Amino acid sequence: MKQLNKELEQLIEAALTRAIHDGDLPEFEIPPVPVSPPKRLGQGDLSYPGMSLAKLARKNPLEIANLIAATLPGADFIDKIEVAPPGFINCFLSESYLKRQVDRIIEEGENFFQLDIGAGQMAQVEFVSANPSGPITIGHTRNAVVGDAMARLLEAAGYEVQREYYYNNAGNQMIVLGKSLMLRYLQRLGEEIDFPADYYQGAYLVEIAAELAAEHGDALKEAGWEKFKDIAEARMFQWINRSLAAIDIKHDRFYNETSLFESQQIWAVLEAMRENGHIYHSTHWEGADDEEIADLRSKGYQPATWFRSTTFGDEKDRVMVKSDGAPTYTLPDIAYHCDKLERGFDIAVNVLGTDHFSQAQVVKHGIRALNMDPEPIHVIFIQMVRAVRRNQESGEYETVKQSKRAGDFDTLDDLVAMTSADAVRYHMLARSPNSQLDFDVDQVVKQSNENPVYYIQNAYVRCAGIFREAKERGFNDDGADLSLLGENELKFIRKALELGNVIEQAVTNYEPHKIAFFAHELAAVFHPIYDQVRVLHSEVPSEVAKARLRFYRAAGVVFYRLLRLMGMSAPERM
């Protein structure tokens, strides 16, 4: 399927090139000529503001627009070109072209607007990557939804996509997790234990401990924390996968942080950075002021291994290996991204919460310190998300407490249980990642009947419904004459043909939320049409009904494609 705005852009460029060649315009470098759908009726279907050329061409904008309009090469999709003051070039699409696209849409089916922008290229999306120390929270959920939608859009753009989860199963946190479970188990066996405040407090560990006690009795009493760490990690891994699967998210690969230790890769990376002259050994970083040095000294630190990240614009240097010999989190993270780049991805998208902002910068500095180009890496930063609900008395929004008690909604499992996988996905996606998101639990739950989620899905349901009814009546769209379609149906086709551009915008700008808004806009075009354009109605002549039935077949294809791009289900009935 053609991206018509791109086609028109090329035609305008051709017209300009020719005008310059013919001497109708002075010599100048032709800038990009962005074509977009105008906002108002009567301004055509695609529009280009020719005013932007006035200065370059040293000519009255209206004259330039007229010149372009007069010399624009023809194309099968163009009906007419109009010029509007002060210099807009408005393109009206050909009706017969639009009608023909109904069959094209049906032919393409699930590949409707499958683009070739990324043909032959590999893309990776690393997302979620939550520490395996507890449930998937509402914050992870937003990350998961955005990352998966990004992956689906990259696939639609033609990339071969791998979904990866960086599994942080090394480091102190896992030891604490193992010890936390061990203490809960011993508590369950009746021992009096003072549970440390900095251990994992979640009730889920108490539950797992109870299960272990039921299954093994006191047989694990003498087992070390390592045993409990393995048990806890396996349980967390299962839990995370199950939660994500409930919203139709699966990763192709779980990349274990521990593998970077086992393979010695972290030390190889550190050595390479050292060879490039970016590593030094000291009690404090080179640019530290007296106050900072005094602070570090008061903590009694021995010398540590520092990365001179300030070379690459960082505000201070960073510790790679602590004075006790253990690496910080940053070193394996650099090694991991180094490994990613060596795997040859043309694009490596990384979805992170803004609390990882500094960390991500340091990783990029580290990649440069390895003399590698971090350009393929692109980070989508997700702003904070809170579950909120309105206080009935004050009318103010309040944050849902970070408690694991039943009735609070701060995990993915809770959100899905209270709403639906589709509602969670849509609401998490339909927001710019740059905006903080208040997920209004009551709104998504209570108003689930008048919700954009179902508004979009209902469009597909309605298409499916017509075919069910037609089948019962023994009616079909064989031999449909598309020329019988009316202006209403064309309105929908025009809008649907924008999908290619939406996918491209979403991919090139790393803004997957655009697809969610487009889906809603398209549904808003569809429903009024459906209300008026009937198929199985006594006043509709059989030939017209066939054409309309064919149209609804195409509309169903478009909505199916959209719903799948958002990772939502396409139900046949509500």
Next chain:
RNA sequence: GCUCCAGUAGCUCAGUGGAUAGAGCAUUGGUUUCCUAAACCAAGUGUCGCAGGUUCGAGUCCUGCCUGGAGCGCCA
């Protein structure tokens, strides 16, 4: 103190430097003899945080300021 994000309708938010700034929710009133009511039609609300600047043209770009959020660890 420094870096990044945000500030647009009562609320939650869209908005490629272009033409008269848009949705949903909430509010009010209406709509189906034959597939469609989780739908449709109609009504209304704006100092686009503030002040300058660039431009033929600024919600969009630049500078300063105000407000809210995230970060700036020998944590992960």
